[in-house]
Each structure stands twice: as C-alpha cells, then as structure tokens.
Amino acid sequence: MKKLSTCILFSIGLFSSALAEKKNILIIYGKSTHQNYAHNNEEVATLLKTKFDNSEYAEKFVIETCLNYPSDLSKVENADLVIISSDGGPKHALFHKKDPTNFTKHFDSVIKKNKTGVIMVHWATDAPSPKFGGLHKENAQLMQDWIGAVYYWVNKGKSPESSWTWKFPVMEFTVNKEHPISNGLPETFKLQDEYYYNFFTEGADSRNPKNDKVTYIHSSKAPSTRDDIEDETKWREQPTYWTYDREDGGRSVGLTSAHFYHTWANPHFFKTFTNSVLWTLNEEVPENGAAIPTPTLKELLAVNKKAAIYMKAEHFK
Template structure:
C-alpha cells in the first residue's frame, strides 16, 4: 500500500521532469509549479517561454526566475514559476490573481492551442490580471482582436514596427506601476511599437525611436511621434492588464528602474497594493547570470551587463 501511494505521489513529478529535459541542472533546482499553500495569498502565475533566440536574449526562464524571486519578497504574494510556457498541472491557474506571459509571440505564443486559449479566456473573464512581456504582444492575425480586448493592445505586422535601439524614460504619468521608479535607460533592447491599441489604454512608457525603424506606411505617417512601449489597461470585465514590449535583452534586468516598473505592473494587474516607494527588487551580484538557458555564447554586445543599479 505504501509503495502504491509513493508511486502516486512521484508519478506527476517524474512526468514533469521527463517533459522538461531541456532545462539545465540549475533551472531544475527551482520550485516549478509550486502552488500557493494559503488561498489568501495573491497567486501570480509566471509562464516562462521555451528556449529561444541567442544567449542573452529571450531568456524567458531566467527572467521569470528573477521575477519569482522579487515577487516572493512581496508580502501577501505567492508566485508560481512555470517552464515551457504552460503548466503540466493546470490546477495552478485556480484562483490566480494574475498570469504573466513572458514568451515568444506570433505562431509561437504558448497558449494558441484551443484548449489553452480557452483557459486564458476564462481567466480573463473571471477578472484575472493579464501581463504580457516583449514578443508575447505579437499575436496571430486571427486572434488579434480578442487579445486587444484582453490586453488593450496587440502587435500586428500591418502597422507594427520592431527592432533594437537605446531608449530612455524620464517622464512618467501618475500610476501605481510607476511608484518609486526613477528615470532609466534600456540600452540596445528590443522593442515593438505602433500596435493596434484600444482607445482607453493608459500609456506608461513612451519615447523617441529611430525614424528608420518606421517600417510600415502607418508608422511613417507619425514621424517624430513618441511611441508607447508599455501600457496599463482596465478591462470592461473589471480586470487589469499590463504590457511592456522591452526586456528582450536579459542584461537589462540589471537596471533597477526596469525591474521595479515591471514588478509594480504585475502587482497592479493582480489587484494588490503597490507600495508607495515601489516593489522591492534587490539584485545580488551575479544574479543576472543565473538560470540561463543552454545556448551558444552571446555576442559581446548582448552579453555584457550594465552595472547593477
């Protein structure tokens, strides 16, 4: 009897382990899909996309591991870290206050399968917060209208532009996601802009972009315009959404302004109180180099990290 019970307990763990063969030994040591022990905690599910792009870019697992660490330091919050873009145990979504999608977009968006799409759709309908980072805002054309209703914006190739360049942010609106955020720069990051936006989004971060990046006729009609790369959105269902199209380069999590801004936005989307001075986002020396995907070495430009701020 004891042997049978042991197998019942171990089987889900063995199944999850075998399905995540691409995770490094370091990544496997993190608590994956560890559900909240107390229903009174604000559960935030972090969907880290599968291995993508070059070393130092699209480090979805390492980025979500950092978010998990910082959220763990927030009183009353329980983050759940999920690998490969989708949980093996969908029960972790139950009573979630927010879902964060940090993954490839377009045809690689991790919840395009009908059964997964319906899970996200139902969560949104229940008022669950939705956060989409970097390429996750890029969605297939036939899903764009619905995602725009959920998120307040969706990137489409008909008008959207993307690329890498420096951006600086030093003028902020009054919004909880910007509590305690000082002016910051995100050097050489990857950006998506000129999305299809709902009229009532709240632009949070906007700035100048290289005019040569205006690759669509619609974008060229707005030469010189400051472009929105992050926004908040209060949905008609009462839920909240937050998006930031940066954080392509993993090294930019070393920038305090960026990590506090994103943490604040996640907390706001979950309906929790954002501290007046912003979320706690301590960064230990060397933390930026932990839990990276196994990839060939990066180009020096994307590998070198700015000094921790």
C-alpha cells in the first residue's frame, strides 16, 4: 500500500508541475460597438479563446477573458500575456472614470515587474482619456512605454500634428520576413481594413520611426495626412502591425488593423496574430507559423448571432 501511495503522490506531483508550467493569457475586452460588423471586441475575445482552447496549445496556455479591467487584480498580476481589444479614449478597457490613471498605473507596474507580454488591438492603441480626441499626457506616455507608440487623434484627424484614420482602403502590405512573427507568411498580401496612421513615437521626428526597439511587421506606403491621399508622391512607409522590445525586457505588439470582424478570417492576418501570441510569450514560433486553423466566416458568425460581415468586404480570404 505504501508503494502504491508513493506512486500516486508522485503522479499527482507531476500533474501539478505540468499545470504550474502552463502560461496564463488574459484577454481584456471592451464592449462591442459599430453595428455588429466592426469593433467586435467581445466576439474577438471569445473567438481567440475558442481557437486556442481547441488547438495543440491548450496544453500550454490557460486563457481567460474579462470585460474591462478586472476587479480581481490578481488576474493581471498572474498573466504572462495580456491582450487588450477595446475602443479608445473614454471607452478604453483601461479607462477609469474617477481617476484616468488608476488602472493604467497598476497595469504599468505589473507588466514592467513581471515582463508581461502585451498585445494592443486596433483602437486600444489609443491611450485612455476622458474624451475622444483628447490627450491624457500621462497615459499617452505609458502607452508609448507599453507598445512603442500611441494613437493621438485630434481635430478629427485633420491636423498635421494628429494621427488619422483611413476608411476602408485595400492595402498591399510588405511583410517583414526576417521576424519570427512572420513565419509561414507570404512576402506580401492584401487586406481591406480601417487603418490608423501617424502614430506618435520616441524619436527625432516622433512619427513611426524604426529603431532598435520598434520593428515593422506589416507596412505599406501610406499618406501622412488625409489631404495627401490623392498624391502618392507624398506617401511614406508606415506600419499597421509592429513589435516593441520594452525597456523592462518584456515583448509587446501593436496593431491598427482588425477594425472589421471579417479581418480575423484573413489567413495572413490571423497567422500573424497567433504567431504574435507565441512571440510575446517568448515561445518558439514554428517555421510554418502557429498550428491553428484560420477561422471561417461561419465560425465568426457562430460566436454571436448578432455578429455581421461588412457588406462591401474585400480581401479577407
């Protein structure tokens, strides 16, 4: 009996050790908005959890989703990776009505202490602030610390000193094949989405400069302002997907694509994202990319019966 008990205890110990080695992914999402076909933040959180939970990575990762910043702060403190998908400004998942820095300061201290991976999706790249198009300087600086850049929309994007939004061009992207996040991707691909340009970053011109910490993953020639759309001679290389090696040693990803829900059915975008999850967790990205099948439109729509696909959608397959 003693030998049997010892074997059982040994087995339980191995099982507990295996569980302890799993990495925790926390997906913080804001409310879904935009007529059910865009900014589907809740649906995206559910979709990502479902795809990972039904993949070979279920044995490695524990994924939890949470509407807005959790009241149980241990969820953030125990996370190895935090993915944030939400609207920006006062609708940001990290915005606190009474104290705009309440959640951001906690988040900042945790990720820097733990070297937590960070992925900011679409409008979540806009720093939390009391009003749309406003600038909360402290939170804007924190966003730069987290992802190497911050979206700053002012005067409806008409100011040359502003970030701005382009709806909804079909862009051909150059893929940075030297980065492991691009494993399994083609050298170029097309995607229709809503894109943000002129992010504010650290650097001489403070506008999307590449440096030893910011690396473009998807980039294309794009206008610097809305007034330059018709004059391609004024276009310059700008990223819509990038990585950032933080000062604290953690890894971050920022992306301005994924406005549309159907973007998640684009195999090149989806593989980039799943590869990003592995990279931010310091996991090896397989040569052919993460082994998770691209969601079908049927899968996207099954998440929520109210979800929709943009009627004029192009280049999402």
